[in-house]
Amino acid sequence: xxxxxxxxxxxxxxxxxxxxxxxxxxxxxxxxxxxxxxxxxxxxxxxxxxxxxxxxxxxxxxxxxxxxxxxxxxxxxxxxxxxxxxxxxxxxxxxxxxxxxxxxxxxxxxxxxxxxxxxxxxxxxxxxxxxxxxxxxxxxxxxxxxxxxxxxxxxxxxxxxxxxxxxxxxxxxxxxxxxxxxxxxxxxxxxxxxxxxxxxxxxxxxxxxxxxxxxxxxxxxxxxxxxxxxxxxxxxxxxxxxxxxxxxxxxxxxxxxxxxxxxxxxxxxxxxxxxxxxxxxxxxxxxxxxxxxxxxxxxxxxxxxxxxxxxxxxxxxxxxxxxxxxxxxxxxxxxxxxxxxxxxxxxxxxxxxxxxxxxxxxxxxxxxxxxxxxxxxxxxxxxxxxxxxxxxxxxxxxxxxxxxxxxxxxxxxxxxxxxxxxxxxxxxxxxxxxxxxxx
Ligand code: BGC
Numbered sequence: 001x002x003x004x005x006x007x008x009x010x011x012x013x014x015x016x017x018x019x020x021x022x023x024x025x026x027x028x029x030x031x032x033x034x035x036x037x038x039x040x041x042x043x044x045x046x047x048x049x050x051x052x053x054x055x056x057x058x059x060x061x062x063x064x065x066x067x068x069x070x071x072x073x074x075x076x077x078x079x080x081x082x083x084x085x086x087x088x089x090x091x092x093x094x095x096x097x098x099x100x101x102x103x104x105x106x107x108x109x110x111x112x113x114x115x116x117x118x119x120x121x122x123x124x125x126x127x128x129x130x131x132x133x134x135x136x137x138x139x140x141x142x143x144x145x146x147x148x149x150x151x152x153x154x155x156x157x158x159x160x161x162x163x164x165x166x167x168x169x170x171x172x173x174x175x176x177x178x179x180x181x182x183x184x185x186x187x188x189x190x191x192x193x194x195x196x197x198x199x200x201x202x203x204x205x206x207x208x209x210x211x212x213x214x215x216x217x218x219x220x221x222x223x224x225x226x227x228x229x230x231x232x233x234x235x236x237x238x239x240x241x242x243x244x245x246x247x248x249x250x251x252x253x254x255x256x257x258x259x260x261x262x263x264x265x266x267x268x269x270x271x272x273x274x275x276x277x278x279x280x281x282x283x284x285x286x287x288x289x290x291x292x293x294x295x296x297x298x299x300x301x302x303x304x305x306x307x308x309x310x311x312x313x314x315x316x317x318x319x320x321x322x323x324x325x326x327x328x329x330x331x332x333x334x335x336x337x338x339x340x341x342x343x344x345x346x347x348x349x350x351x352x353x354x355x356x357x358x359x360x361x362x363x364x365x366x367x368x369x370x371x372x373x374x375x376x377x378x379x380x381x382x383x384x385x386x387x388x389x390x391x392x393x394x395x396x397x398x399x400x401x402x403x404x405x406x407x408x409x410x411x412x413x414x415x416x417x418x419x420x421x422x423x424x425x426x427x428x429x430x431x432x433x434x435x436x437x438x439x
Contacts (some may be wrong), residue, residue: 004437005213006359007419008168013108013370015070015417016063016392017336019077019115019159022379023056030078030117031127032382035175043385047057049377050400056098058402064105066408067415071102072335072372074112074159075148078119081140086260092147099151110335110372111148112156112214113141113198116164116174116382123176128164128187128194138197145205153209156274156335157198160216161191161245161255173383179291189261192248196266198251213249214335216273217242217324219317220297221282229285233295237283240293246273246328257293272369273325276336280317304349306340308388313339313346315353322361324366331367334358338374340381340388344405349406349429356422356436373411377402 021027025047036044049055063071076426079091102109114137118127127133141157158164167174169184178184195213202209220238222230240256248254252267289296299305303312318337325332337354341347351373362368378391386397392408395401410428414420422437 003422004361005417005419005421006356008308008359008362010418012362012418013070013333013372014108014411014418015068015072015110015370015372016073016376017072017110017372017374018051018376018379019112020049020076021045021115021117022375022381023073024052024076024336025050025378026052027078027117027177029082029118029120030076031123031175032117034120035143035177040175040177041383042387043380043386045385046397047400048380049395051098052094055400057101059393060098060101060105060107062402062404062408063376064107066392066412067109068411069145069415070108070110070370070372071376072110072112072156073098074115074156075144076117077114077122077137077140078117080144081119084121084136087143092144093147095144096151099148103151108154109152110154110156110333112159113137113144114194115159127176127354128190129183131190134190134197137194138201138213141198141202142205145202149206149209153206154333155202155209155211156214156296157195157202157211158191159214159335160276161188161195161213161239163216165191166241168374177185177395181291185256185259185261188244188256189254189263189292192245192263192266196263197270199269200265210271210331212270212272212274212330212333213243213245214276215242216276216278216336217321218278219280219314219320220295221280221310223282223298227285230283233285233293234283236293237295237297242324246325247268250328270328270330270333272333273324273328274333274335275321276374277318277321277334278337278339279311280314280320298423304346306346306388307342308340308384310384311339313350313353315357316348318354319357319360322358322366326366333369334371336372338390340390341407342389342394344407346361347405347407348410349432351410351414352420352425352429352432352436355414359420 249270254261283295286296299312378395381388
């Protein structure tokens with residue numbers, strides 16, 4: 001077969017994404033730590049990847065040597081504001097050092113201001129159920145911005161507000177473990193307000209800032225496309241899970257089933273769409289699942305599944321996600337995409353096939369600015385603890401030793417080449433060659 005390559009535009013951002021609680025370690029002052037101590041998770045985060053102890057340096061070295069020109073990290077609210085009336089300047093300084101570390105390595109930084117974890121004191125006041133939380137979040141954001149603004153102009157206000165609300169208030173797997181749709185809707189509305197206020201606070205401090213949310217897009221297909229009920233439930237679930245937040249940030253309306261809540265301050269509050277994409281579901285109407293809006297989701301029967309069955313390799317869903325994101329008329333940044341795969345048998349093809357879909361979208365001239373793979377090093381996977389391994393580098397949690405997986409080399413070749421070639425695919429995942437470079 002002749003050699004071929006798919007290239008990306010000059011200046012495309014290639015990086016990995018991480019989140020504070022998942023990598024820092026000893027985040028003792030937030031709700032996740034408490035949730036872990038109470039036995040709700042498979043394992044505890046403990047030292048995590050020990051970034052707070054300074055191991056971010058060696059991990060940033062790895063990323064930079066592997067050709068990554070960007071990194072998305074998050075800051076931990078409970079460290080920066082350990083009590084309602086106290087700011088921790090040392091914590092802010094630590095984040096400044098990290099961001100300076102990225103700059104020194106020639107990497108663009110993207111900063112997420114909220115990634116799932118909340119300070120304990122905030123949760124004692126009801127967390128995002130409390131109508132005062134959006135304002136408190138904006139205060140925290142303003143303070144953090146003042147300290148960090150010289151290092152980046154790329155900001156994510158809230159990571160996956162849809163997953164936060166669903167997992168914490170519908171499924172009950174995240175703290176506070178509630179299963180109550182009404183409360184979930186209140187939380188979602190407050191998250192929209194929090195995002196909106198943060199958006200304005202950021203722009204007040206830094207006019208040239210580019211601000212967005214990172215939304216987890218699930219491709220949701222009717223299991224039986226001929227069934228009107230399956231089609232209805234797919235559309236309904238998708239309308240809430242995927243659309244609610246970015247749409248509210250466009251027009252200031254929170255639309256939930258047949259209800260509309262006006263949040264006028266949210267209109268026009270996204271400069272880009274942050275897209276997290278992992279997989280696609282097939283949904284069947286099921287009256288027994290009111291909490292899931294009457295839909296039972298499953299992967300395709302013949303799906304290419306990850307280690308624990310958490311993710312199906314569905315690259316076509318990624319293209320669909322990009323097309324959806326394009327509908328908002330803003331630039332797109334892929335803020336997360338990846339798979340759990342301890343022995344790296346699946347990740348190379350998952351990665352190559354998703355980059356191929358990304359290229360297809362870029363090739364249509366859609367305004368896609370970068371791609372952040374989840375994740376750099378194995379990190380603490382929330383309620384699933386250390387049972388799922390998303391890193392390009394493997395982590396030995398006991399010894400803190402890192403070991404490179406083959407995918408790290410594949411991704412390095414992609415980053416350095418600013419593209420994906422048939423030779424790379426032949427070398428790392430020949431089984432996907434025909435799909436990516438058909439004869
Ligand atoms: C989250 C990450 C998480 C990843 C893999 C995303 O929903 O933003 O924090 O580690 O999925 O589960």
